Amino acid sequence: MDTAVKKFNHVNYLWDNDKANALGDDQVALFLYRSNILGADLRITNYGGGNTSCKTIEKDPLTNSNVEVMWVKGSGGDIGTLTRAGIAGLYTDRLRDLKKVYGGLEDEDRMVRLFDHCIYDLDSKAPSIDTPLHGLLPFAHIDHLHPDALIAVAAAADSEKVTKEIWGDTMGWVPWQRPGFDLGLQLEKCLADNPGIRGIVLGSHGLFTWGDTSYECYINSLEVIEMASEYIEKKIAEKGSVFGGQKVQSLPKEARLEKAAQIMPLLRGLCSSEKRMIGHFSDSDVVMEYINSNDLERLAPMGTSCPDHFLRTKIQPLVLTLDPNEDLSDSDAILKKLEPAFEAYRAEYKNYYEICKKSNSPAMRDPNPVIIIYPGVGMFSFSKDKQTTRVASEFYINAINVMRGAEAITAYTSLPRQEAFDIEYWLLEEAKLSRMPKEAALSRKVALVTGAGGGIGKAIADKLAANGANVVLTDINEQALIEANATYKRDVSTYAVCDVTNIDSIASAYKKAVIEFGGVDIIVHSAGLAISKSIEDTTEKDWNILQSILVKGQFDLAKQFTEIVRKQGLGGDYIAIASKNGLVAGPNNVAYGTAKAAQQHMVRLLAAELAKDKVRVNTVNPDGVIVGSKIWEGAWAEGRAKANGITVEELPAFYAKRNLLNEIITPDDIATGVFALVGLLDKSTGNIINVDGGMANAFVR
Structure with missing residues (x-):
C-alpha cells in the first residue's frame, strides 16, 4: 500500500503512518482514526456532520460462524471526536434483508426502528438514519461527507452535468432525496448502473466515497474533494468576482468589535424571547465578503441547501438593515429599529410552519433567528449553548462557501421549503431532540467572576461552570488566568485581565464577555485583598486600596452590568463576596471591616434599585477560609495570628474550632453559597448568606 505523503492544496492530508501502523490490522481502530482526521478539517465536514463506516468479519456469538459486521457512526455523533463508544455494530446481512420488508417512502420511520433488530454489538450507539446508505453498498470502508466544494457542486444548477464535467464516468450522481432507506436503495442502484465508479454525489446534500482499506478510502475522499475544489477555483478565477462584488464597505476590525459589543446584548435579548440564548460573533474574511455583497439580498432568503446546515442555522438568516456607521449608543432607539425586524422574522417562520x-x-x-447578519460589521449566531451557537456559525460559513462555489459554477439552488420542513420537523429528528440530556441549572447563562485567577474566585467559577454556566475569568494576574482558563473544556470559558480599580479595564472585561458569549447574566465580585492593622498602623494607602478594590470596584462593576442587563431585558444576579468582618467588630481591622460593611450595604441599596430590572443582588460572607484562599498568602495571616495571640501555623485549627459547627471552611463552600443564590434561590434579593460554620456574633438577625 502506497502511503507516501500526498500533496493537496484544498484539504489537509493528515494521515500519519506511524499512528496508523501502531493500530495494526484492527480495521475498526483504523476506521476511527480515519474518521477523526477527516473531522479535523472543517473544509471536509463540520462538527456532527457526515458519517463513516467499515465492515469486518466477526464471530457470531450465537452460531460461532463468521459473519460480516458493519461498524458505523451512531446517531448524534461527530466523526472528528468519534470513539468506539460512539459507533454502532450491525449484522450486514440482516440490514440488507430489510429490503424484503421495506414498504416505500411512507415506511421510513419504521425502518429506523427495525435497525435495532440488526444489532450485533450490544454496546452499540443508536444507529442513525444514514445506516442503510452504508449497509447497502458493498465496500469495506465508506465515507459520507459534506465538504463545501462538493455541496457547491451538489447545490449548483445542472449539478448532474457539472459532476460529469469534473469527474467524467468515475462518479455517480443521484438527485436530492431525504436521507433514509430509499436513498440507500438509490445509491445501490447508482452503483449497479455505473460499476467501477469511485463515489457518488448526492444532489443538494453531499458525497459518498469508498475504498478497500481505510487509507484507500481516505485518499479517495481527499482526491475527489480536491478535484471539485480546483474546478471551483478555476471558475471563480474566470468569473473575476464573487457574490456580485461588494455593496457595503467593512468597518475597520476594532470598529467592528465595538459595534458588535454594543449591539449583541440587544440581539441576545430579542433572540431570547422564548428561551435565553448564548451568542457568538464572526467577522472573518469569508463572512465579510458575503455579508457585504450585492448578492446578499438575493441569496440569504433562499436559505441553505444541505440538511446538516439548516438543521443548525434555521432555513435562512435575519439580515439587519442598520447602517454599519450608525450610532448605537442610544439603546432604546436601536431597539425600536430592531424589534420590527424580529417580529417580521418570527411571523415569516410561523407562516413557513403553518404552510x-x-x-x-x-x-x-x-x-427566533439563529443567524443574524449585520453588513459591514459581522455575523452573529444565538443558540442554547456556546458550542451549539459556534457550530451554527461554522455551518453557516460552510453554507457561504457552498453558495460561493455554486454561483461560480452555474447558479446556487436551495431546497424547496417543504423538503426543508420535512427534514427540520421529521419525527425522527424530534425523537433525537427528546433524548438530549436535561439542561443544567445555569445553562444559557454567562457569569463574570473577578479574582478568578485562583482561590475563592476560581472555586466559584468552577462551581458555576459545573452547573452549566459559561464563565468569564478576570484577575490582574494574566498568567494565573491563562492557567485557570486551561482547566475548562472548549466553549465553557474565556478570560480578561481586569483591574477593578479602573473603569476602562472593567469595560474591556465586559466587552470580552459580550463578544464571546453575547452578554452577561451573573456577576460575582470576588477580587480583593485583606489588610489587618491597628488604626495607628493603618495608612491612607491601606485605606484607599481597600476602598478602591472592594467598594469602588463593586460599584463600577454594578454600574456597567446594569447597562448590559437593561439592553438584554433578561434580569440577572449580582453577588458580592464580602466577609464576616463586615458584621463583627474586632481589633486591628478598621480599614478592611469598614470596606466589607460598605460592600454589604451597597448590596442592599442595589437590590432595592435594580429589582425593577429583575436583578437579584446578594452577599456571601465567608470567614476563616484559609486553605486555598489567596488572601492568606500575605501579611493578612500574620496580622490575624497576632490579633488572636497565636502563630500562623495554628490559624487553620483555630478558625475551624471557633465556629459553632467546628468545620473547616474551603473555597468550594463559598462557591456553593454563590450557587445557592444564583441557581436555587431565584426569589431572594438583598440577602446575606454566611458561609462560616456558624459565628454567633455574625448572625444577621
Missing part, C-alpha cells in the same frame, strides 16, 4: 406542517408534525419550535 408546511402535517397532521403529525411536532409543535412549532422557537421562531
